[in-house]
Amino acid sequence: MAAKDRRTAEALRVAKMYYQQDRSQSEISKELSISRPTVSRLLRYALDTGLVRIEIGDPGETAEQMADELLQRYSLRHVIVVPTRNIAPADRLDTVGHAAANYIESIVRDDDIIGIGWGRTVHSVGEHLAPKDVRGVTVVQIKGSASNTEHNNYGFESANAFANAFHTLPQYLPLPVIFEQEQTKALVERETYIRHIADMGRRANIAVFTVGTVRDSAMLFRLGYLTQREQSHLQATAVGDVVSRFVDIDGRVVDEDINRRTIGIELADLKATPHSILVVASTAKVPATRAAVVAGYANTLVIDEDSAQDLLSFEN
Missing domain, CATH: 1.10.10 (Arc Repressor Mutant, subunit A)
Structure with a gap:
């Protein structure tokens, strides 16, 4: 030999x-x-000599590659894909919330207006915000936050967490997000305080929100805003909600009657927000996420790794 x-x-x-x-x-x-x-x-x-080849699977590198792909595919302004494949499912929301909080802290400046949605995702972001030395910041709810049931939508807690981090008082929108009658909603919107909060939400230069699903477990269904007939209709026509406005896969509102009864920021105003930040930590939200980014309602996306992969693979 x-x-x-x-x-x-x-x-x-x-x-x-x-x-x-x-x-x-x-x-x-x-x-x-x-x-x-x-x-x-x-x-x-x-x-x-190549008898042995060593490959290093850096999850951060994979996440960065997916972020670049999402940035290009959906013409987004900024994308953060959070490495979560080695994170226990129970800790995924916490990990994504922390990443979103870090990003928000980096962009907030004096006199900013921060409009926020509600739900467990937004609350997780607020819980991870570290106090920042800024002045004149306003935190305002961009959709109604009162619940018709005992289910917690984390509206109050989210607003307080954001306000505490930026040394301000939260501006609540203490109304149901969806009214039973359009006339009642129109009457309430005439009130001076409500007009003031709604105008503040429209002027927000930072918006932080998530999307919802149309599963039976969806928070908007559990909060008692909609009848069973309305829920069934939405499950047949919508992929989810964006700031509580139900949309199809391309981001178009699917039911104008329900939309007219919904109180909060309009999708056109959300689209015009300089920093419109969508936070996602569940693969169940991928269809609604796709709708939000395709329609341009979000220009910034903070998303877990599995959901990012599903979004890249998504087909109508």
């Missing part, structure tokens, strides 16, 4: 023991009756 072939055979034997059998260099040295430096040189030879 030629010297090179013999060296290759020795390197393969050592490499298999080291990489496949998890044997230490000392163990290999003793078993094969060769010195430890010889073992080390054979392992180096295996690497240099």
Whole structure:
């Protein structure tokens, strides 16, 4: 056997023991009756000649690649894909909330108006916000937050968390997000305080929100705003909601009657917000997320890794 072939055979034997059998260099040295430096040189030879190839699966690199793809595909201004594949499912929302909070802290300046939605996702973002030394910041709810049931929508808690972080008082919109009658909603909107809050929401330069699904477990369905007939209709025509306005896969409102009874920022105003930040931590929200980014309601996306992959693979 030629010297090179013999060296290759020795390197393969050592490499298999080291990489496949998890044997230490000392163990290999003793078993094969060769010195430890010889073992080390054979392992180096295996690497240099391509007998062994080492690949490093950096989750951060994968996330960055997906972020770049989403940025280009949906013409977004900024995308953060949060590596979550090694995170327990129960901790995914917390991890995404933390990442979104870090981004928001980085962009908030004096005299900003921050409009926020509600729900567990927005609340998680607020819980991770660190106090920032800014002045004149306003935090305002951009959709009605009162519930018709005992289910918690985290509207009050979210507003307080954001306001505490930026040293201000929250501006609540203490109304049901969807009224039973359009006339009642129109009457309430004439009130001076409500007009003031709605105008403030329209003037927000930062909006933080999530999307909802049309599953039976969707929060808007559990909060008692809609009849069973309306729910069934929405489940047949919509993919989810954006700031409580139900849309199809392309972001078009599916029911104008319900939309006229909905109180909060209009989708056109949300689209015009300089920093319109959509936060997603569930693959169930991918269809509604797709609708929001295709229609341009969000220009910034903070999303978990699995949902980002599903969004890139999404087809109508």
